[in-house]
Amino acid sequence: MEKSTMADMHGFSNFAPVPLKAVRIHDGFWSTRMDTNRTVTIPYELEQMEKTGRIDNFRRAAGIKCGEFEGIYFNDSDVYKWIEAASYSLATHPDGKLEAKLDEITGVIAAAQEADGYLNTYYTLKEPDKKWTGLVAMHELYCAGHFMEAAVAHNQATGKRSLLDVACRLADHIGSVFGPGKRRGAPGHEEIELALVKLYRATGERRYFDLAQFFIDVRGQEPNTFVQEALRSGDDKYDPIYCQAHVPVREQTEVVGHAVRAMYLYSGMADVCAETGDKSLLDALEKLWRNMTSRRMYITGGIGSTSSGERFTQDYDLPNDTAYAETCAAIGSVFWNHRMLLLIGRSQFADVMELALYNGALSGIGLDGKSFFYVNPLRSRGAHERQEWFGCACCPPNIARLLASLGGYLYAQKNDVVFAGLYAGSTATLKINGADVTITQETDYPWGGDVEFRIDVDSPIEFELLLRVPGWCEEAAVAVNGQDAEPTGACDRVSIRRTWGPGDTARFSMQMPVVRVEACPQVEADYGKVALRRGPIVYCLEEADNGGELFQLALPAAAEVKASFREDLLGGVVVLEALAEAPDLSGWDNVLYRKASGSGAVTRKMVAVPYCTWANRGPGEMTVWLNNGR
């Protein structure tokens, strides 16, 4: 571990994201998915929310409808995430019908809020006397957090304060229960921390930030409130490491426990850090980030190796077939890394964000927009298919809100510095020193590595365009207005500071060869294997293209791997093709073991497709890692 912290090395950048409302994505890769998200996923998920009683729970709590609470006790949160997704969609694609539907639902939610500001349909309907008694597992604060995020998104999309006011009343209610001099306690499932910071930023009310900071600071302090609560309920085995409360957050060095909770906590820590410049928080975040990215993350950006507790396990324990790699955890990694990128401004965070986004998170939704993976293995023997829905349906609305808000991840800005963190055909409208600047990206990224930026301004203006050089990129060139330029900057960023006139262009050309990736030899599951990556896209082999017994395929060291765009396949993807080797099966009839013969191999054509598009052609084998041939 380097002695100097990130902050010492880089200082705080404290970029602000260019808001999603200011960005239109038009490229082939994302706009197709975002259109499907808007036209299929969001309506489909609303149907599911209605069908499964998730919205009826609010109607019942509001007294509009009769009946008992239905479903899992934290189902409110799914509705909130859907409202957030729908709001982001409205922000870029106004839709009167959707807005009216949102008005109805938000009205019901407001009506379900109790007089003192309390809002949670499970407790209101089922256990009104037990409020705030189950912080370890009952997710009241988690639900509240998702509600605050939804309310902020709704406010920013529609300008309406209806939901934001409900959120403020809820936050004030929570603030009346928890805080210094009040109740010590923190959420078993983190989420409210980052949400309170959002609410603070949306309202300017510092008390919300203070409450976020309280929840972060109290976490893991002795006496441990989680252990105390578990003991009260007769459980003397509860290990608070599961919810990252084993030690105070500033003393944490390894990513542990439930992976989604971890990501939401670290996101909240980064948010607090961005407001306070607290170096001790940043030091902890640095250690956690290094531990995750160098020991506990799949090549797809997926995290949380085991279904048992949906959690992180040990260093280098990254099994492919039993990988859990929950969609929500990869999404959480996008959230955390985006915040780290804004905080520190280094491309390594955008690299991890991009990796999770294009691979481990995106694999969570089918090309049809209405089938979902909760679990994202890197090896399947054919038993994995996306499902229409889940009893615990956290992932579907999470991927919907991510996709609907993608525009907000493209640019970060600080004064007259504009940092392009993700590349995608798009148009963004920024204010730089009071002037309107429109930046258009033309690119077929992620299939190609050329990005042309066009600047549209009324009159020349000086600003710095900071381009991320992805970690996967070994060679890149820059041309400004068609002239090769010698850019400045660190190796992970190219800086072009100049006075930009109307129609000026900057062309950023990243070489995007196919790369054979190997894992650290400590990773048993990947030992002796390679994976194929091209740009940010991790590839896999599917039975549909390659037949079964994928574990027998080896990619010879000398094999040429060709990349080509296949418009007809999987909505249009770059596929990789090579001649692989497979074992000569002759002589094995009715033989299970024999003296090793070093017998020859046969050549077998191999086709790899983007991991994010797997399992869209019926069940079948899949593998990300294949044998490293000779």
Add this chain to the structure above:
Amino acid sequence: MEKSTMADMHGFSNFAPVPLKAVRIHDGFWSTRMDTNRTVTIPYELEQMEKTGRIDNFRRAAGIKCGEFEGIYFNDSDVYKWIEAASYSLATHPDGKLEAKLDEITGVIAAAQEADGYLNTYYTLKEPDKKWTGLVAMHELYCAGHFMEAAVAHNQATGKRSLLDVACRLADHIGSVFGPGKRRGAPGHEEIELALVKLYRATGERRYFDLAQFFIDVRGQEPNTFVQEALRSGDDKYDPIYCQAHVPVREQTEVVGHAVRAMYLYSGMADVCAETGDKSLLDALEKLWRNMTSRRMYITGGIGSTSSGERFTQDYDLPNDTAYAETCAAIGSVFWNHRMLLLIGRSQFADVMELALYNGALSGIGLDGKSFFYVNPLRSRGAHERQEWFGCACCPPNIARLLASLGGYLYAQKNDVVFAGLYAGSTATLKINGADVTITQETDYPWGGDVEFRIDVDSPIEFELLLRVPGWCEEAAVAVNGQDAEPTGACDRVSIRRTWGPGDTARFSMQMPVVRVEACPQVEADYGKVALRRGPIVYCLEEADNGGELFQLALPAAAEVKASFREDLLGGVVVLEALAEAPDLSGWDNVLYRKASGSGAVTRKMVAVPYCTWANRGPGEMTVWLNNGR
């Protein structure tokens, strides 16, 4: 599948085993283990039987002691297996104290028998009204079978009829319940079939054989009595494939379901076949044997891949780390293959018997004689240690009875043909055409492949000495009285027919090189890997000799593997040593994935020890399969 059956190819041999009482084993390998079995294991297991109430259950059923039934409902069977083991021990090593203890226990058992012959302490004490109502799962017939085996062994060791008479009364009682014109039904856990054949052979009472045949013939016939019983108890999901009752036994082609049950069934089928010459049974046995040995058996002879149901799974599904490979299943494979050897007389059956014996079965007991594996994985990350005992303690007395009866597995005889199926330093006394013939083997097998047979007779006598050529042996030579001989016979057997005089010798020299074994490419778990075998001994690498991260080791194709006897190690074993390759770990600090570099390997000394001796030096990693290097 060949069209001709084994019987067509080879004819029935119908060898009889030379009984264990006639054989003394004196070699270093087995005699040490058999001494430990006699002096440590058998007394230790008796203590456990007493401590856990297993014998008290009989005292309670006999009215000698008060109290409820204690333990698992089939615990009687453990006592029976222990009596069998103790009887075998008495047969070769008279021991007044042990015999007196046996008299006491057998007296208690006789007293526990009900007036009508019924014997099962669980039902007598706990559910006297429910006898014979739970054939699917309650193991009454299974316990009865083990009792019959114990009674026969006790009779043969001591000459006493006390226990045999109890067994006959029990068998007659069962025969009054089940059979043609009486109740249709068969045991959920097979065992009684082979036991009834033993009882028939010990008593000459054909009705016991007929009952065995009935149980085998009725199995899997429609209407399926297991399915009917399950339905009566409200279970409409019961799949009789679990207990090999999905189709009639003659129609079975794949080894399925609970592995121990399968082995006991097939053993019983072979026993019935030996008496009847029923070719349809042999055809089924052949198909089952081929399926098991060419698709569903570990290289250690272990069988039953999964803990879920302790059962066979699919062809080629042989995971190493999660292998179940129950000790009892490997022992069952010894039983079945021994019967196949006697039935058909081909060495392939002795090969599988020997493989299971020296590896997958023997690994079930520690060198201390009082620690046991129920599960025998081929890869451990350090979590496996032998246990003192189990709640379900089938394995410890099973291995005890196998070791105590080992002498009975060495020779098979039919008239004047003596077939040496296993090699071990030993002295056997046979009757050939009325004359006493003593055959002594001097050998350090399995560490060396030279076996000297010395024949002691009063006067010259002609007989055929048939020597098994093991499947692992590629080159062997024979010398008679010091003169190289040109033996006759098929490739799997060497025949020496001559007139043997007093002191004549035959020296059988089997080359025993270290062999790298590869698995059929369909076996994903072993793909790209090799295992080391020398003679019948399968090797493994342990952390104690090699450090951890065993998955990183590769054995280069050109590496010389040296075998040497290490007297100091694990009670004296041949170890294998080689220079293996391990990855160069430089450059991997804090790096999880990188562009594949084809970077170099470092050399690491590698020591392999016999699999049967693993886990005798504390917990640690272990692997049977290692990477096949370049």
